Amino acid sequence: MTIDFYKYQGTGNDFVMIDDRAETFPVQDQALVAHLCHRRFGIGADGLILLRNDPDYDFRMIYFNADGAEGSMCGNGGRCIVRFAHDLGVFDRRTRFIAVDGAHEAEVTPDVVALKMNTVSGMTVQPHYIFLNTGSPHVVKFTEDLESLDVVAEGRPIRYSEPFAPGGTNVNYVQVLDEQHLFVRTYERGVEDETYSCGTGVTAAALAVHRQYGLSSPIAIRTLGGDLRVAFTPQQDGSFRDISLIGPAHRVFGGQVSY
Numbered sequence: 001m002t003i004d005f006y007k008y009q010g011t012g013n014d015f016v017m018i019d020d021r022a023e024t025f026p027v028q029d030q031a032l033v034a035h036l037c038h039r040r041f042g043i044g045a046d047g048l049i050l051l052r053n054d055p056d057y058d059f060r061m062i063y064f065n066a067d068g069a070e071g072s073m074c075g076n077g078g079r080c081i082v083r084f085a086h087d088l089g090v091f092d093r094r095t096r097f098i099a100v101d102g103a104h105e106a107e108v109t110p111d112v113v114a115l116k117m118n119t120v121s122g123m124t125v126q127p128h129y130i131f132l133n134t135g136s137p138h139v140v141k142f143t144e145d146l147e148s149l150d151v152v153a154e155g156r157p158i159r160y161s162e163p164f165a166p167g168g169t170n171v172n173y174v175q176v177l178d179e180q181h182l183f184v185r186t187y188e189r190g191v192e193d194e195t196y197s198c199g200t201g202v203t204a205a206a207l208a209v210h211r212q213y214g215l216s217s218p219i220a221i222r223t224l225g226g227d228l229r230v231a232f233t234p235q236q237d238g239s240f241r242d243i244s245l246i247g248p249a250h251r252v253f254g255g256q257v258s259y
């Protein structure tokens with residue numbers, strides 16, 4: 001059997017992208033997804049995304065982490081599938097699609113994809129971290145020297161720690177560079193490694209930094225794979241609305257893989 005695929009990346013968070021409007025991909029086959037994402041035995045990616053039809057939206061996004069399990073929302077993956085749908089001619093400039101956490105709107109320009117994220121509420125502020133869900137669960141920790149931090153060694157024990165069991169959490173380390181800029185590195189659940197960038201992670205970082213240090217929207221964020229922007233509107237009740245994740249998303253290559 002063969003599968004036609006494309007590879008997309010958004011600030012270095014990379015995804016196998018499959019046009020599955022015919023619904024032929026075996027979604028229950030976790031071992032196949034993990035194999036396709038494997039960087040030695042497969043195509044290599046942080047995740048795999050299916051684009052399917054939906055009666056009420058331009059398309060449906062189904063996202064799997066590199067370990068083969070269906071994941072919660074992926075912000076960079078959301079931006080990449082919007083670029084993919086645009087490349088396929090599914091829409092012109094603005095789109096509305098459905099993902100695991102609900103409906104999303106997005107807009108494409110040649111340079112960036114701006115993805116609207118769902119309203120975020122319920123931030124937990126602890127002495128040593130902030131926890132919030134931006135479509136996926138995220139711990140945010142502040143540090144002063146992010147360049148030299150061992151994100152895998154520090155993040156993995158937190159990912160599996162008791163307060164976040166049984167599902168676990170992603171773990172983001174944040175350095176505030178100035179009043180408008182952050183540097184963020186993320187240990188990603190389901191990849192079980194540091195990735196070059198995490199969209200729901202930088203969104204969590206921006207909202208947490210607003211809460212903790214009062215930085216205002218929009219916030220520019222440097223990741224290992226490039227630059228993102230997060231815009232948001234804080235509400236009186238502590239929630240955040242009109243959240244946009246903005247940055248580049250591009251096709252890298254396409255091909256056919258046998259399995």
Ligand SMILES: N[C@@H](CCC[C@H](N)C(=O)O)C(=O)O
Binds near residue numbers: 074
């Ligand atoms: N890379 C993603 C995050 C994907 C979700 C995460 N791995 C999880 O399952 O919690 C992003 O860009 O948001």
